[in-house]
Amino acid sequence: MPKELLAPLPGVFYRKPAPDKPAYKSEGDIVAIGDVVGLIEVMKSFVEVHADASGKIVRFVVGDEEPIMAGQPVLEIE
Amino acid sequence: MPISRLLIANRGEIAVRIQRAARELGIKTIQVYSAADADSLAVRMADEAVNIGPFQAAKSYLNIEAVLAAAKATGADAIHPGYGFLSENPVFADAVEAAGLIFVGPKGETIRTMGDKAAARGAAYSAGVPVVPGSEGRVADLDEARKLAEKIGFPLMIKASAGGGGRGIRIAETAEALGAALDQAAAEAKAAFGDGGLYLEKFIGNARHIEVQILGDGVNAIHCYERECSLQRRRQKVWEEAPASVLSRDVREALCASAVALAKSVGYRGAGTLEYLYDEASRSFYFIEMNTRIQVEHPVTEMITGIDLVREMISIASGEPLRYLQSDVRLSGHAIEVRINAEDGSHDFRPSPGKVTALQVPGGMGTRFDTLLYAGYTVSPFYDSLLGKLIVWDTSREMALRRLGRALGELKVDGIITTAPLHQRLVEAPEIRAGAFHTRWLEQWLVTNMKPQDAMMEQSR
Numbered sequence: 001m002p003k004e005l006l007a008p009l010p011g012v013f014y015r016k017p018a019p020d021k022p023a024y025k026s027e028g029d030i031v032a033i034g035d036v037v038g039l040i041e042v043m044k045s046f047v048e049v050h051a052d053a054s055g056k057i058v059r060f061v062v063g064d065e066e067p068i069m070a071g072q073p074v075l076e077i078e
Numbered sequence: 079m080p081i082s083r084l085l086i087a088n089r090g091e092i093a094v095r096i097q098r099a100a101r102e103l104g105i106k107t108i109q110v111y112s113a114a115d116a117d118s119l120a121v122r123m124a125d126e127a128v129n130i131g132p133f134q135a136a137k138s139y140l141n142i143e144a145v146l147a148a149a150k151a152t153g154a155d156a157i158h159p160g161y162g163f164l165s166e167n168p169v170f171a172d173a174v175e176a177a178g179l180i181f182v183g184p185k186g187e188t189i190r191t192m193g194d195k196a197a198a199r200g201a202a203y204s205a206g207v208p209v210v211p212g213s214e215g216r217v218a219d220l221d222e223a224r225k226l227a228e229k230i231g232f233p234l235m236i237k238a239s240a241g242g243g244g245r246g247i248r249i250a251e252t253a254e255a256l257g258a259a260l261d262q263a264a265a266e267a268k269a270a271f272g273d274g275g276l277y278l279e280k281f282i283g284n285a286r287h288i289e290v291q292i293l294g295d296g297v298n299a300i301h302c303y304e305r306e307c308s309l310q311r312r313r314q315k316v317w318e319e320a321p322a323s324v325l326s327r328d329v330r331e332a333l334c335a336s337a338v339a340l341a342k343s344v345g346y347r348g349a350g351t352l353e354y355l356y357d358e359a360s361r362s363f364y365f366i367e368m369n370t371r372i373q374v375e376h377p378v379t380e381m382i383t384g385i386d387l388v389r390e391m392i393s394i395a396s397g398e399p400l401r402y403l404q405s406d407v408r409l410s411g412h413a414i415e416v417r418i419n420a421e422d423g424s425h426d427f428r429p430s431p432g433k434v435t436a437l438q439v440p441g442g443m444g445t446r447f448d449t450l451l452y453a454g455y456t457v458s459p460f461y462d463s464l465l466g467k468l469i470v471w472d473t474s475r476e477m478a479l480r481r482l483g484r485a486l487g488e489l490k491v492d493g494i495i496t497t498a499p500l501h502q503r504l505v506e507a508p509e510i511r512a513g514a515f516h517t518r519w520l521e522q523w524l525v526t527n528m529k530p531q532d533a534m535m536e537q538s539r
Contacts, residue, residue: 010431010459043420043429043463067133067460070432 002058002076007068011042015064029057053077081105081156081396085149088160090450091466093120096158099388108152112138114458119450133460139163142170146177156180165371182395183348184370192368196239196277202365205343207336210364212279230280238267239275284516285355288322290337291379293390294346295400301334302383303409309520318375318415320382323475323513333363349391381413381471412475414482416501419463423500423528430495431459438490444471445485
């Protein structure tokens with residue numbers, strides 16, 4: 001069963017550190033606990049989203065620049 | 079031309095504030111909103127409301143076409159832009175007038191001139207207003223910069239002409255460091271603002287931020303005294319007062335007179351603010367920039383003068399001459415405003431959006447709470463963290479501080495974390511009680527008194 005990484009805060013999810021930079025992680029990448037997988041913009045501040053499990057990113061549940069609620073899945077790791 | 083239907087192109091507490099002024103003038107209010115703000119207090123209070131787009135500001139509150147289409151569809155005859163969003167966008171101001179509507183603010187041309195920091199410095203210089211010693215306008219090249227730097231002295235600041243928000247600023251400590259600092263500042267300014275133009279200013283340490291409120295009708299202008307806004311975190315004001323207790327009567331009169339001179343020289347129309355740095359040691363003030371809109375902290379000025387600034391903006395926009403002579407504007411007592419933000423001061427100001435389960439609002443004499451909150455409202459994560467402003471007035475600064483402490487004790491916002499506890503701590507701080515602070519004081523105080531427990535990533539996108 002893949003494990004879901006849940007959003008710590010509501011806001012807008014970004015997969016890239018800046019619009020002209022590559023994404024932090026892609027589907028299929030191997031991540032370790034603590035790796036940055038994206039940013040959530042909340043009230044004009046940017047908060048890093050860290051992997052809370054190690055393994056392979058199966059899929060991103062939320063798209064780049066899409067709104068997300070706290071507790072909603074960001075991605076799945078297996 | 080009298081205004082009968084006012085569209086408010088903003089959100090949050092300032093939209094509510096503008097609606098109140100409009101309603102008292104018998105003007106119908108039309109509130110535009112993004113899909114994320116359908117349940118906002120501003121939408122609930124308005125006579126009419128129009129959804130102008132999705133949650134992204136670029137597709138709603140910053141979308142000129144959508145705002146103008148809403149104005150046309152609802153038969154609005156004027157638009158108030160509030161602060162932020164489109165309020166200092168000259169293209170918007172021009173587009174509103176081109177559509178045959180009234181823009182509640184200055185002419186687009188004025189916004190354009192005063193929005194360019196180097197041009198604003200030039201206008202101030204021409205009007206005889208002291209500016210921070212530096213270049214008169216943009217510097218052409220390194221040679222000119224070197225010559226000027228010798229005259230100004232080091233350290234000096236290199237600033238982006240099109241700048242704002244602290245970006246494009248470099249400090250050169252020595253003549254040797256000047257060349258590299260200029261290159262870096264130009265590159266940063268070009269990347270951030272698409273304009274690499276720079277100007278130079280003497281660096282003034284431990285300065286205060288003092289600003290003067292003005293009102294103009296395009297011909298005449300008056301001041302409504304000054305505000306002391308030195309308490310800032312990351313260049314964002316946190317606590318504001320009026321008047322600035324540090325000023326002597328003579329310096330206050332000279333400062334305010336200089337603001338009026340500049341406002342008159344540009345034929346200013348509407349409410350505006352001239353920002354100054356104040357050097358306590360030399361009792362010198364220096365103009366730094368002008369904001370051509372109503373400001374967040376306008377209520378402290380309203381409290382000490384009794385003038386409703388938003389009402390006057392609307393009156394001026396409808397073509398009326400100023401309704402006050404300078405001699406009608408009387409300074410009385412002392413006012414303090416604290417910004418109540420959805421942030422956790424004990425966790426590095428981490429944002430705290432969410433549902434407000436219960437709300438207890440302070441009241442009583444000399445106490446005002448301008449807010450976007452109501453019990454049951456869910457604070458959106460998509461916009462800035464300002465929930466409201468607690469403003470108190472009393473006969474003296476000492477009594478205003480006591481009243482502020484009392485009012486903060488009454489404020490209860492359940493369900494989310496706010497900056498109210500920070501302000502409770504500040505009310506008790508000896509430096510605050512003594513009025514002894516400058517623009518970098520708060521950040522230093524926070525390090526020792528509100529230890530950050532986890533790091534928030536700071537980044538500009």
